[in-house]
Amino acid sequence: MNIYLPISFKKCDAITKMNISWLSNYIISFLIILILNFVLPRMVPGDPLHAIYGEEALIAMTPEMEAEIIKRFALDQPWHTQLITYITALITGDLGYSYYYRTGVSDVVLSFLPWTLLLTGLAFVISSCIGFILGIESGYRRGSKLDGCMLSSMMFLGGMPDFFIGIVLLLLFGVALGWAPLGGAMSPYAGHTGIDLLLDIVHHLILPLISLVLVQLAPTYLLTRNAMLTTLRARFIMTAKATGLKEGAIRYRHAGRNSLLPVVTAMGMRVPHMITGALFLEIVFSYPGVGTLLNTALSARDYPLIQGVLLIVTVTVLITNFLVDMTYIRLDPRVRYAR
CATH class of the missing domain: 1.10.238 (Recoverin; domain 1)
Structure with missing residues (x-):
């Protein structure tokens, strides 16, 4: 002992x-x-x-x-x-x-901030999970038709501006088909409570959420795919294949797990872009978040409100980056001794 x-x-x-x-x-x-x-x-x-x-x-x-x-x-x-x-x-x-x-200013920002946190938080988790899984599958099947289709689709989405995808989805599903509301976070004066209120919030959230997820999907996918291609050439993957392990175990437990480290590092750099993308999308969908608040403050030239919004956004980015860094330390013990 x-x-x-x-x-x-x-x-x-x-x-x-x-x-x-x-x-x-x-x-x-x-x-x-x-x-x-x-x-x-x-x-x-x-x-x-x-x-x-x-x-x-x-x-x-x-x-x-x-x-x-x-x-x-x-x-x-x-x-x-x-x-x-x-x-x-x-x-x-x-x-x-x-x-x-x-x-x-603090009262105003706190009344708008929860909607932005809801949108960006869900988009961050969903885009990270889906992008990671798609990147693993695409990298493991390099050269196949599935890999080519996914790579082309992600390259196409990655070149789209944040607000453009939101405009297209709003015109298609909101204006043309009428399946989604054109703005807001909930139906005004509807008097919904309980599960009806939750469903109403989800109904208004779905289009902004899909837009932000599609925008953020490509970076996670491309980085995971490149990490998988590098990891699959490692000797321990060859050893795992030689021992007769199942493909699923090799793909996720060995190759996927080791490909996760650079993806976690990139998550911290994605946070500022995700927040700025959410600010633009909130304006497109008239979603009552910090982006809509900032647009109102700029139009009214309410400088204290502008400073307060930017300060809150900056602090949120710093806190998120710090949490991502701490997560990376836990995932890769070698970082603890880097200095």
């Missing part, structure tokens, strides 16, 4: 150091984004209130509201005082005041 204790301690120490190192990188990235989000609006020439809120907002503001905002965010104070006030407000969940919605 005493022989294995030092090895266990060394493994735990290596894992802890790796986790702390990666976590510190994400903290530094978050602080840089936070500072940029604070500094850039204040670098615009003129009054900080005009720079942050814009001329259009100030026309609709009363003098009492202007005085309250200046006092609330210390806009008449030096930059270091404003930065402390800004960080203190963020810690308490105060992202500013949206003059378009006449309420706090």
